[in-house]
Amino acid sequence: MSTWSDLNLQDSCSPVMEQLSFFHDHTMSILTMITMVVGYLMMTLFKDKNINRMLLEGQVLELIWTILPAITLIFIALPSLRLLYIIEEIINPLITLKSIGHQWYWTYEYSDFNNIEFDSYMISSTELTPENFRLLDVDNRVILPLKSQIRVLVTATDVIHSWTVPTLGVKIDATPGRLNQTNFFMNRTGLFFGQCSEICGANHSFMPIVLESIPSN
Secondary structure, X not given: OOOOOOOOOOOOOOHHHHHHHHHHHHHHHHHHHHHHHHHHHHHHHHHOOXXXXXXXXXXXXXXXXXXXXXXXXHHHHHHHHHHHHHXXXXXXXXXXXXXXXXXXXXXXXXXXXXXXXXXXXXXXXHHOOOOOOOOOOEOOOEEXXXXXXXXXXXXXXXXXXEEEEHHHOEEEEEOEOOOEEEEEEOXXXXXXXXXXXXXXXXXXXXXXXXXXXXXXX
16 A cells, blocks of 8 residues: 555565566666756767867768667567567456446456445545545455455446556446456555556545455355
């Protein structure tokens, strides 16, 4: 769960989020090197304004500043494409969870079982206990098994919402009239908090999501 002093990504609790964190670090390292090189060149030009004053053409130089950006983009694009395929791949899900967005609460259905459906509302400030987190806890949590492939079907009944759980690397739009799907694999027990990430009205910030991971046995 993110706190007020946390400037980094949340702890990874799924293989997809681990890969997203690696890709973030990979991209940031490339951007840092580019910033250092450009900064060095700018400082050199500011110190000696007469450098390369008589340079009229430089085919080798033009070739270098054309090829290097292309190679840099390839180093960013290849891991990104691999990650997109990993996110979209769904292999033999154990459970299918259906999440329906409303203004301003979530309805959940366990599609593999009959008549298991419930609403999940945020716990108001007047009902909070010392164990609850303000604006994050709900009255009915989603219980899911540990180390199992979970498929999530997401839709909405009124406006566009977004079902997001950062620690699992999940963010999918809930669109009226459309059924979107994603999947995740929780590799540790605990509570995972999320929120609606699409501005959906006056109480947009009061649509938390809480998943509880428990051992499957």
